[in-house]
Amino acid sequence: xxxxxxxxxxxxxxxxxxxxxxxxxxxxxxxxxxxxxxxxxxxxxxxxxxxxxxxxxxxxxxxxxxxxxxxxxxxxxxxxxxxxxxxxxxxxxxxxxxxxxxxxxxxxxxxxxxxxxxxxxxxxxxxxxxxxxxxxxxxxxxxxxxxxxxxxxxxxxxxxxxxxxxxxxxxxxxxxxxxxxxxxxxxxxxxxxxxxxxxxxxxxxxxxxxxxxxxxxxxxxxxxxxxxxxxxxxxxxxxxxxxxxxxxxxxxxxxxxxxxxxxxxx
Numbered sequence: 001x002x003x004x005x006x007x008x009x010x011x012x013x014x015x016x017x018x019x020x021x022x023x024x025x026x027x028x029x030x031x032x033x034x035x036x037x038x039x040x041x042x043x044x045x046x047x048x049x050x051x052x053x054x055x056x057x058x059x060x061x062x063x064x065x066x067x068x069x070x071x072x073x074x075x076x077x078x079x080x081x082x083x084x085x086x087x088x089x090x091x092x093x094x095x096x097x098x099x100x101x102x103x104x105x106x107x108x109x110x111x112x113x114x115x116x117x118x119x120x121x122x123x124x125x126x127x128x129x130x131x132x133x134x135x136x137x138x139x140x141x142x143x144x145x146x147x148x149x150x151x152x153x154x155x156x157x158x159x160x161x162x163x164x165x166x167x168x169x170x171x172x173x174x175x176x177x178x179x180x181x182x183x184x185x186x187x188x189x190x191x192x193x194x195x196x197x198x199x200x201x202x203x204x205x206x207x208x209x210x211x212x213x214x215x216x217x218x219x220x221x222x223x224x225x226x227x228x229x230x231x232x233x234x235x236x237x238x239x240x241x242x243x244x245x246x247x248x249x250x251x252x253x254x255x256x257x258x259x260x261x262x263x264x265x266x
Contacts (some may be wrong), residue, residue, distance in 0.1 A: 013088025159199025
């Protein structure tokens with residue numbers, strides 16, 4: 001049963017990962033996921049056949065090119081599909097078939113979308129950050145009802161306010177000192193959803209998220225600078241680091257919280 005859930009989650013991840021490429025492409029350009037109803041080639045605007053929309057398989061079969069005009073199709077489409085499928089399967093491995101699995105998968109999907117858009121356009125669209133907390137809250141209420149975890153839900157609600165509040169204060173303090181914002185408001189808005197989920201999962205998970213976000217930013221920045229890519233390090237937005245910290249909580253929460261507990265002596 002556990003293997004079946006993992007395989008099913010991975011397959012669902014591939015499908016919704018393919019769909020994720022729609023908002024990733026359209027939202028930063030002012031489009032919607034409903035118009036046009038069929039995906040089209042960005043180069044020639046020809047509708048893409050259903051058989052050419054199969055996750056991973058179609059990109060490989062077409063060798064990363066449009067069937068109609070031969071234009072190159074970004075490898076980002078393949079990466080998003082594979083990453084989403086792998087993350088969904090990994091989440092199912094860690095959590096199993098529990099009421100919390102559905103909100104966690106929705107959360108992971110949103111992190112993939114936010115990361116891909118932020119890396120390419122340095123924004124996290126309101127279409128994601130305004131809707132996501134409402135969807136997650138509804139799913140977490142159901143999970144709390146099924147698991148009798150109302151205390152976890154209350155902690156998530158508090159954290160969903162506290163984390164973006166702290167980030168906003170830090171950003172404004174940086175603005176006062178340096179004359180420019182310390183982080184984008186898209187990051188702050190995304191933090192509402194992150195706070196809901198991370199706070200729901202536990203108090204020490206909040207510490208893991210904070211450390212994971214900061215350490216990943218420092219490690220990646222130092223690595224790029226040592227590789228002579230200092231300019232690239234300075235151009236990476238903060239959203240992907242928030243996603244890394246969040247995914248650490250979802251996928252490695254227990255070992256990391258044990259480490260934090262040991263470090264803090266509690």
